[in-house]
Amino acid sequence: MAPTLTDVAKRAKVALSTASRAFSDPTRLGPETLRKVLEAAQELGYEPPPPRPAEAPSDDLTVAVVVPDIANPVFGTFVKAAQAQGWHRRQTIVLADTDFDPDREREVITQLSARSAGIVVCSPRLDAEDVLDLCGDTPVVLVNRETTTADCVLADAGDGLRQTAEYLAALGHRHVAYVQGSQHSWSNSHRVDVAREQAERAGLRLEVLGWQSETVAGGTAAAAGVIASGATAVIAHNDLVALGVIAGARQLGVRVPEDLSVVGIDDMPLAATSHPALTTIAVPMDRAGSLSLELLAQAAGDERHQPRTLRLSTQLVVRGSTAQVSDRADAVVRERS
DSSP states (O other), rough: OOOHHHHHHHTSSHHHHHHHHHHHHHGSOOOOHHHHHHHHHHHHHHHOOOOOOOGGGGGGEEEEESSSSSTTOOOOOHHHHHHHHHHTTTEEEEEEEEETTTHHHHHHHHHHHHSSEEEEEEEEESSSHHHHHHHTSSSSSESSSSOSSEEEEOOHHHHHHHHHHHHHHHOOEEEEEEEEOOTTHHHHHHHHHHHHHHHHHTTOOOEEOOOOOSHHHHHHHHHHHHHHHHSSSSESSHHHHHHHHHHHHHHHOTTTTOEEEEEEOOOOGGGGSSSOOOOEEEHHHHHHHHHHHHHHHHHHHHOOOOOOOEEEEEEOOOOOOOOOOHHHHHHHHHHOO
């Protein structure tokens, strides 16, 4: 595999942005720093990409925002907040939807990073270092994908899942299922790790089920597995999956919350108006949208900028899709066993 700019930065022991400037704008680096980067590139055999064509002046005010699914209300909330922050800064926001496709994401990031003053990539399917390599010297902020070499905004599921585990235990649940999202999602792996830890602390048996598409259809498909597991409660990767589990359980004759308690993650607007209203973990994606634009502006304006990671806390919101374990629920579990 050909060496990347990230490899050069690590060999020279400098930030990725510093390594990038050695090839795009070397006059902004001190002689010693420039020498270290160029020597590292030579040792590794790194070939820098060809220089970009001159951009129109208006591109200085253009910021790209990339999301995996604009139809998901959570990403819609994120984009709306990012656009509001961009309007405040007199920036034009260019939006791209990758449809959860890593190949499309790769192509979109390559195209937009070459035409924009900065780029925000929300919940990417690609690894963080792949995204950074594609962006080159364009300032980038990652949302819900963790790295130490770029600014990140992360929704930390810790508080919300701790509250959920304690709440379900207090309701008398002892066996809880967890429906995963995509295997390429940082949020999925983070939430699974935290859920396991918090379930153990609360004395719950957590059964992690397979990956599903992060949609209502994915939740509906998972419902039979949830019921077959014998769990009296389920935590879903997001609200859409949770609503699908409820619909699938209903088709199989299992009532929510009488026979099965269901918890989502996100607290999208539909969660409060579904039937039953969905108990869920609120994730502040509007705050993430605003912060990502703020961090991007700081990164673009500071050549000595050090990457930062901002973690946003989450909160359990109790509604009608969860209830105390009933005698009927226990009987349903025994029937499934």
